[in-house]
Amino acid sequence: MNYHWNWGIFFEPNPMGTGTYLDMLLSGLALTLKTAALAWIIALIFGSLIGVMRTLPSRGAYWFGFCWVEFFRNMPLLVQLFLWFFVLPELLPKSAGLWMKQLPNAPFWTAAVGVGLFMSARVAVQLQAGIGSLPRGQKQASTALGLTTVQTYRYVLLPMAFRIILPPLTSEFLNTIKNSAVAITIGLIELTGQARSMQEFSFQVFEAFTAATVLYLLLNFVVVTAMRLLERYVAIPGYITGK
Amino acid sequence: MTMLGNLDFDVIRRSLPYLFFEGMRFTLTLTALAAFGGLVFGTLIALMRLSSYKVLGRIAGFYVDFIRSLPLVLVIFWFYFLVPYIGQWLTGASRPISVGAFASSLITFVAFEAAYFSEIMRAGIQSISRGQPAAASALGLTYAQSMRYVVLPQAFRNMLPVLLTQTIVLFQDTSLVYVLSIPDFLGAASKVAQRDGRLVEMYLFAALVYFVISCVASFGVRRLQARIAIVR
Numbered sequence: 001m002n003y004h005w006n007w008g009i010f011f012e013p014n015p016m017g018t019g020t021y022l023d024m025l026l027s028g029l030a031l032t033l034k035t036a037a038l039a040w041i042i043a044l045i046f047g048s049l050i051g052v053m054r055t056l057p058s059r060g061a062y063w064f065g066f067c068w069v070e071f072f073r074n075m076p077l078l079v080q081l082f083l084w085f086f087v088l089p090e091l092l093p094k095s096a097g098l099w100m101k102q103l104p105n106a107p108f109w110t111a112a113v114g115v116g117l118f119m120s121a122r123v124a125v126q127l128q129a130g131i132g133s134l135p136r137g138q139k140q141a142s143t144a145l146g147l148t149t150v151q152t153y154r155y156v157l158l159p160m161a162f163r164i165i166l167p168p169l170t171s172e173f174l175n176t177i178k179n180s181a182v183a184i185t186i187g188l189i190e191l192t193g194q195a196r197s198m199q200e201f202s203f204q205v206f207e208a209f210t211a212a213t214v215l216y217l218l219l220n221f222v223v224v225t226a227m228r229l230l231e232r233y234v235a236i237p238g239y240i241t242g243k
Numbered sequence: 244m245t246m247l248g249n250l251d252f253d254v255i256r257r258s259l260p261y262l263f264f265e266g267m268r269f270t271l272t273l274t275a276l277a278a279f280g281g282l283v284f285g286t287l288i289a290l291m292r293l294s295s296y297k298v299l300g301r302i303a304g305f306y307v308d309f310i311r312s313l314p315l316v317l318v319i320f321w322f323y324f325l326v327p328y329i330g331q332w333l334t335g336a337s338r339p340i341s342v343g344a345f346a347s348s349l350i351t352f353v354a355f356e357a358a359y360f361s362e363i364m365r366a367g368i369q370s371i372s373r374g375q376p377a378a379a380s381a382l383g384l385t386y387a388q389s390m391r392y393v394v395l396p397q398a399f400r401n402m403l404p405v406l407l408t409q410t411i412v413l414f415q416d417t418s419l420v421y422v423l424s425i426p427d428f429l430g431a432a433s434k435v436a437q438r439d440g441r442l443v444e445m446y447l448f449a450a451l452v453y454f455v456i457s458c459v460a461s462f463g464v465r466r467l468q469a470r471i472a473i474v475r
Contacts, residue, residue, distance in 0.1 A: 071454075074461065078418045079418060082449075082450075086443070087443050087446050087447060178312075178314040181317060184316055184422065185421060185422060192314055192317045195317070206324070213321075216317065220312040
């Protein structure tokens with residue numbers, strides 16, 4: 001192999017004048033984290049709402065939830081980001097469209113909202129399955145105790161369902177982190193994007209991508225470990241995973 | 244006022260042949276071949292993971308966990324730059340060989356999807372009761388024969404809906420070759436969009452096409468699932 005290796009490249013100054021190449025990658029990592037965190041919050045909020053709606057007796061709520069999930073699940077994430085970034089501002093009234101286009105950090109907000117809504121469909125399906133896996137008696141007992149529907153969900157069904165779906169939610173959170181890399185296509189220079197620009201500036205392809213790979217692996221490891229701890233902390237006594 | 248009045252949907256009609264005969268053909272060929280390759284290698288990885296040789300299981304497990312920790316976009320970049328060097332190493336050429344956009348994407352997606360398909364096939368193999376391979380070996384079948392004629396056909400059948408759902412995900416994911424400026428369906432739409440300054444029309448149309456294909460396909464998978472469920 002006649003590739004010229006240079007592992008010292010990370011400590012050489014980058015052409016943007018923002019420190020070394022390593023600083024560049026780390027700022028990308030920070031942006032990946034920020035985007036994924038905001039996207040995950042959006043995914044959890046909308047996913048929970050839609051997931052609950054899909055379990056309600058109301059037909060209208062069920063259909064709304066059904067359409068939401070089908071809409072966000074049946075288009076590639078990349079296409080969805082293009083819709084939010086290029087198409088939506090053009091279809092809105094002029095002033096609103098202009099405001100969106102001139103938003104500082106538009107790629108960041110678009111990525112967070114786009115990835116968040118995309119992931120919300122998956123969270124909704126998981127939560128619906130989690131609520132569905134609870135014995136029917138739980139809902140009936142809550143009704144018998146005189147709890148309203150809101151109270152039943154708030155105090156009985158959701159606390160149980162979220163604990164049950166914690167392991168799949170962990171994978172969905174990891175997917176959110178990975179999916180934030182798709183935003184490179186709308187100009188978000190997150191970790192993969194920084195590795196790509198480092199490769200373009202320095203021609204050290206494999207060093208750049210190796211570093212990004214290691215950072216993603218570390219991030220994965222940290223998230224998985226943290227979620228294991230959380231799982232143990234909230235485990236329900238009496239269940240297989242309980243204390 | 245919205246800008247809907249300024250839209251020119253004729254640009255779509257004019258570019259239909261290019262979009263479908265070039266772009267969609269690339270997307271569908273890549274999806275089909277990557278699904279097939281991913282299934283073959285995924286099954287091999289699953290067999291490695293379940294084999295009684297611990298080392299094989301470790302290697303396979305490491306590969307799957309490793310690939311599944313990385314964003315597909317990063318893996319696409321990795322292979323795009325790595326494959327020419329692997330080609331050079333394999334053929335003993337004096338410089339990295341260029342392999343072309345299609346081959347490079349195909350290798351990427353097979354390697355990436357194999358990790359995901361292997362987890363599905365592993366679940367499928369584990370869903371077969373222990374008595375089956377035991378009976379197969381009692382009948383004098385070798386390991387290869389018992390896998391080939393007894394375990395894998397059933398595992399594949401049980402997992403068919405999940406495998407097809409993963410293929411729909413793969414179909415959507417192939418749009419990410421966009422980062423290499425390869426004219427798959429989305430890439431083709433994007434080329435026309437930028438050439439004619441018609442981003443809104445082209446991206447709306449691309450979204451609609453992906454949506455319809457994925458919806459019809461997942462509806463088909465659900466029907467299939469219902470039919471398979473009756474058998475058991």
